[in-house]
Amino acid sequence: MHMDDMILLSIDDHVIEPPDMYKNHVPAKWLDSVPKVVRNEAGVDEWVFQGEKTSTPFGMAATVGWHREEWGFNPGAFTELRPGCFEVHQRVRDMNANGVLASMCFPTMAGFNARTFSEALDKDLSLIMLQAYNDWHIDEWCGAYPGRFIPLGIVPMWDVELAVKEIRRIAAKGCRSISFLEAPHAQGWPSFLSGHWDPMLQALVDENMVLSLHIGGAWDIVKLAPEVPIDHMIVIPSQLTMLTAQDLLFGPTLRRFPELKVALSEGGIGWIPFYLDRVDRHFQNQSWIHNDFGGKLPSEVFREHFLACYITDPAGLRLREQIGIETIAWECDYPHTDTTWPESPEHAWNELQQAGCRDDEIHQITWENASRFFGWDPFSHTPREQATVGALRGLAADVDVTRMSREEWRKRNEAAGIGVF
Amino acid sequence: MHMDDMILLSIDDHVIEPPDMYKNHVPAKWLDSVPKVVRNEAGVDEWVFQGEKTSTPFGMAATVGWHREEWGFNPGAFTELRPGCFEVHQRVRDMNANGVLASMCFPTMAGFNARTFSEALDKDLSLIMLQAYNDWHIDEWCGAYPGRFIPLGIVPMWDVELAVKEIRRIAAKGCRSISFLEAPHAQGWPSFLSGHWDPMLQALVDENMVLSLHIGGAWDIVKLAPEVPIDHMIVIPSQLTMLTAQDLLFGPTLRRFPELKVALSEGGIGWIPFYLDRVDRHFQNQSWIHNDFGGKLPSEVFREHFLACYITDPAGLRLREQIGIETIAWECDYPHTDTTWPESPEHAWNELQQAGCRDDEIHQITWENASRFFGWDPFSHTPREQATVGALRGLAADVDVTRMSREEWRKRNEAAGIGVF
Numbered sequence: 001m002h003m004d005d006m007i008l009l010s011i012d013d014h015v016i017e018p019p020d021m022y023k024n025h026v027p028a029k030w031l032d033s034v035p036k037v038v039r040n041e042a043g044v045d046e047w048v049f050q051g052e053k054t055s056t057p058f059g060m061a062a063t064v065g066w067h068r069e070e071w072g073f074n075p076g077a078f079t080e081l082r083p084g085c086f087e088v089h090q091r092v093r094d095m096n097a098n099g100v101l102a103s104m105c106f107p108t109m110a111g112f113n114a115r116t117f118s119e120a121l122d123k124d125l126s127l128i129m130l131q132a133y134n135d136w137h138i139d140e141w142c143g144a145y146p147g148r149f150i151p152l153g154i155v156p157m158w159d160v161e162l163a164v165k166e167i168r169r170i171a172a173k174g175c176r177s178i179s180f181l182e183a184p185h186a187q188g189w190p191s192f193l194s195g196h197w198d199p200m201l202q203a204l205v206d207e208n209m210v211l212s213l214h215i216g217g218a219w220d221i222v223k224l225a226p227e228v229p230i231d232h233m234i235v236i237p238s239q240l241t242m243l244t245a246q247d248l249l250f251g252p253t254l255r256r257f258p259e260l261k262v263a264l265s266e267g268g269i270g271w272i273p274f275y276l277d278r279v280d281r282h283f284q285n286q287s288w289i290h291n292d293f294g295g296k297l298p299s300e301v302f303r304e305h306f307l308a309c310y311i312t313d314p315a316g317l318r319l320r321e322q323i324g325i326e327t328i329a330w331e332c333d334y335p336h337t338d339t340t341w342p343e344s345p346e347h348a349w350n351e352l353q354q355a356g357c358r359d360d361e362i363h364q365i366t367w368e369n370a371s372r373f374f375g376w377d378p379f380s381h382t383p384r385e386q387a388t389v390g391a392l393r394g395l396a397a398d399v400d401v402t403r404m405s406r407e408e409w410r411k412r413n414e415a416a417g418i419g420v421f
Numbered sequence: 422m423h424m425d426d427m428i429l430l431s432i433d434d435h436v437i438e439p440p441d442m443y444k445n446h447v448p449a450k451w452l453d454s455v456p457k458v459v460r461n462e463a464g465v466d467e468w469v470f471q472g473e474k475t476s477t478p479f480g481m482a483a484t485v486g487w488h489r490e491e492w493g494f495n496p497g498a499f500t501e502l503r504p505g506c507f508e509v510h511q512r513v514r515d516m517n518a519n520g521v522l523a524s525m526c527f528p529t530m531a532g533f534n535a536r537t538f539s540e541a542l543d544k545d546l547s548l549i550m551l552q553a554y555n556d557w558h559i560d561e562w563c564g565a566y567p568g569r570f571i572p573l574g575i576v577p578m579w580d581v582e583l584a585v586k587e588i589r590r591i592a593a594k595g596c597r598s599i600s601f602l603e604a605p606h607a608q609g610w611p612s613f614l615s616g617h618w619d620p621m622l623q624a625l626v627d628e629n630m631v632l633s634l635h636i637g638g639a640w641d642i643v644k645l646a647p648e649v650p651i652d653h654m655i656v657i658p659s660q661l662t663m664l665t666a667q668d669l670l671f672g673p674t675l676r677r678f679p680e681l682k683v684a685l686s687e688g689g690i691g692w693i694p695f696y697l698d699r700v701d702r703h704f705q706n707q708s709w710i711h712n713d714f715g716g717k718l719p720s721e722v723f724r725e726h727f728l729a730c731y732i733t734d735p736a737g738l739r740l741r742e743q744i745g746i747e748t749i750a751w752e753c754d755y756p757h758t759d760t761t762w763p764e765s766p767e768h769a770w771n772e773l774q775q776a777g778c779r780d781d782e783i784h785q786i787t788w789e790n791a792s793r794f795f796g797w798d799p800f801s802h803t804p805r806e807q808a809t810v811g812a813l814r815g816l817a818a819d820v821d822v823t824r825m826s827r828e829e830w831r832k833r834n835e836a837a838g839i840g841v842f
Contacts, residue, residue, distance in 0.1 A: 223643070
């Protein structure tokens with residue numbers, strides 16, 4: 001096996017929703033009420049919904065294709081972005097250039113779970129726009145290239161029965177997962193332990209869909225010192241995923257829903273051996289607590305429910321047997337600062353080789369585990385021989401992956417009418 | 422090398438301070454004002470200082486020697502404890518029975534950093550009693566058996582200049598470390614990043630003493646769901662040590678104090694490879710932040726400053742080279758529920774062998790690293806051939822390590838007048 005023979009499914013990327021995303025997905029009478037992108041006096045594009053600024057469109061820095069020195073969390077305009085951030089044809093070209101067959105894209109304007117819609121006052125309007133988001137994502141973004149995207153929805157978390165209905169609705173459209181919050185209680189919602197979300201979790205089980213919990217969703221769980229540098233914001237989130245696993249494993253949500261599947265998105269894998277050692281030792285040592293894992297160890301229950309994914313994680317890959325190889329998936333994180341685009345195959349391959357992975361383990365990690373977990377067949381639209389890194393890169397010889405400055409992007413995009421809405 | 426040839430220094434154990442600890446360490450006129458143990462109507466012993474109940478004496482469950490079914494956080498009376506918890510001659514016999522040459526004992530009644538004295542209103546009185554605590558710990562507890570204990574002090578954190586003075590005072594008495602809070606900001610104190618503690622850190626550097634940060638000291642840093650089970654309280658603390666490392670490494674406290682030494686007590690080691698992968702990748706990838714680690718990687722700076730210790734940690738030991746073998750130390754955690762007493766040598770040896778450790782690595786982990794880091798020579802009072810697991814256990818043939826019920830301990834101790842003050 002060679003690097004070019006790999007098949008790459010990335011279960012964590014991000015879409016920067018384009019300003020015109022709603023136009024095909026709401027009845028005409030609501031067109032004036034859709035979230036809109038407004039460029040402010042500083043030249044920064046901002047989403048506005050129900051009269052409130054909800055966010056800048058670029059989340060945690062959609063810096064792909066920029067010179068490293070210009071990275072940061074400073075917002076900008078659509079015209080400054082690499083077009084693959086928000087334009088699906090360009091996105092698929094960028095995936096080809098990176099040898100990536102398929103991608104699961106998390107929302108940006110909507111928040112990891114629909115913050116934009118949950119916080120707005122008129123919830124009837126919010127529901128319409130949330131459903132329009134899902135329809136755009138599933139039918140337009142993913143639908144433009146069948147076989148290249150794993151659809152990922154959001155739910156109206158302000159009403160769990162509405163969330164159940166939305167899950168059933170998008171499941172019928174082929175959606176495979178929803179994005180939700182790692183630690184809902186940290187943002188003032190009931191916790192996973194409370195039982196409040198049980199109808200939603202049951203609906204996911206019924207529809208064989210995955211609960212995807214992206215890092216950052218537990219950010220509010222820690223009380224940081226006021227002086228912390230920006231490094232904390234980047235380094236810490238993947239270190240908090242363990243807290244989510246702990247809530248679900250001992251909650252005991254996973255024991256109430258033995259078929260629930262949870263993806264820990266961008267959480268990394270290197271923390272898992274330490275955590276599993278800890279919980280197994282805890283379970284055996286602190287037997288006075290009388291935890292009931294159905295005759296299994298906590299680590300076994302963990303492996304039955306979770307899929308963890310990594311961008312780069314040398315230590316985790318070395319301990320893949322302690323984690324459980326079936327529990328590990330790869331991700332690309334396009335277009336954020338931590339992405340390995342456009343050299344993802346080289347990064348992934350070198351790391352897998354340095355960890356001594358066998359070919360069958362590489363296939364498990366780069367596509368088989370994600371395919372099984374999300375119930376999504378990568379070869380239904382793409383014959384296997386056309387799905388490899390080598391085959392996809394062969395389609396993308398004309399894709400320019402050169403880094404440019406924000407200013408260069410702006411000039412080039414404006415000249416081509418890209419990102420001008 | 423055989424198991425019996427190991428030399429064990431435990432840098433994390435706990436003393437349950439006896440009620441009469443102050444009698445030799447305060448002037449007569451203060452004897453009425455010392456913290457006192459009062460047995461309440463429920464038969465529970467409680468410390469009372471300045472008219473307030475400060476804590477039960479047993480902290481996180483001094484359950485050593487109890488049947489597992491009776492463990493928990495339910496407080497009790499001194500008479501229910503294995504006497505080695507609070508009586509130094511019995512403690513040394515228990516150390517011998519477990520093959521442990523030397524122990525560093527964290528405070529219980531005083532809190533990991535002197536909470537009992539920090540919270541009391543009359544700070545002049547608090548300072549007298551805090552100094553009496555240190556004198557008792559250094560001169561009476563450790564002093565009773567030279568060469569068997571590494572002295573560990575506490576400081577008056579309500580006044581950093583007083584803390585500096587106390588460090589100088591106890592350094593002159595041979596104290597090697599102070600116990601402090603992992604995340605002072607989580608309890609309303611200034612953070613390590615604030616610069617507030619710099620004079621104290623400088624004093625530690627001047628005196629070649631170690632800052633020991635025990636888990637639990639960052640407990641208040643996380644916002645847990647109200648429904649979390651007791652498991653969270655036991656599983657999570659060692660998972661939060663990373664946050665302390667991050668504060669110090671990027672704070673950038675460690676760069677301000679290039680000679681500062683920090684022990685991460687009971688924090689485990691298995692999280693370190695993941696964390697070091699993360700911070701090195703972060704440093705190299707996010708170069709726009711312009712972090713200055715003096716031409717080194719963050720992982721190198723980490724290894725220059727930290728000593729991490731573990732009770733049981735199979736995953737961490739497998740990745741010892743990624744951690745840095747010089748950064749790893751072993752601990753016993755007597756008398757808490759997680760201790761491996763009285764089979765610590767068997768536990769430690771089996772785990773070290775399963776990880777494939779060479780003999781020289783075993784010596785580094787079980788004593789050499791701790792000896793170097795704390796500047797404490799284990800053979801100054803005990804010839805090396807008498808310091809081994811085998812030699813020490815040979816002295817302890819008469820120590821009964823049988824587990825008994827709380828009620829059995831109570832009857833036995835009361836009959837012998839042990840724990841009756």
